Amino acid sequence: MTAATVYRPVGTARIKVRLPYAVGNRAWIHSILGDLTRPEWNREDKSWDISRQHMRTLVEALAERFGSVDVTIDFRTNSRCDDRCRDAEGDDCDCQCMGENHGGAAYWRNWREVGETTLVATAGISQRVFRVVSR
Structure with missing residues (x-):
């Protein structure tokens, strides 16, 4: 632990x-x-x-x-995701895509594209939990 x-x-x-x-x-x-x-x-x-x-x-x-x-x-999943997230730089993101799209990552996963730049997902708050270890 x-x-x-x-x-x-x-x-x-x-x-x-x-x-x-x-x-x-x-x-x-x-x-x-x-x-x-x-x-x-x-x-x-x-x-x-x-x-x-x-x-x-x-x-x-x-x-x-x-x-x-x-x-x-925690990530918000109750609003839209779009090119602002996909094209983002830096680490801070509380977008509904849980970082899946952040900075150009696999923006098509688990998303329905609506319009030219808008991505839509289900509502709610989700969490990602991970362990960071020293190098």
């Missing part, structure tokens, strides 16, 4: 990061993400709430520190 987890909900909410308790966890987060980062301890969830923009850097650092990290990402 992995020692750390990262959860990214749909929308603009902050990511939730769980790692084993250590006195220096806040300082470690600052050393990875910079002193201007404002991690907030969520007592109810027993996790750190951190800005979404830091997800990739944090996942890589957690994998390096703990050997692996389990990542859960």
Whole structure:
């Protein structure tokens, strides 16, 4: 079982990061993400709430520190997908295609093309769960 987890909900909410308790966890987060980062301890969830923009850097650092990290990402499946997703650059995407189309990946899978650039799928929220291991 992995020692750390990262959860990214749909929308603009902050990511939730769980790692084993250590006195220096806040300082470690600052050393990875910079002193201007404002991690907030969520007592109810027993996790750190951190800005979404830091997800990739944090996942890589957690994998390096703990050997692996389990990542859960929610994706919206209740709206349309189109060339904005397919032609996207960067990592942040909460599109309904669950990243299948992101950046030009197999945009035809499990989608019905409607019009020139619109792709349609079923409604709901889906999750992808994966483990990232250190190199």
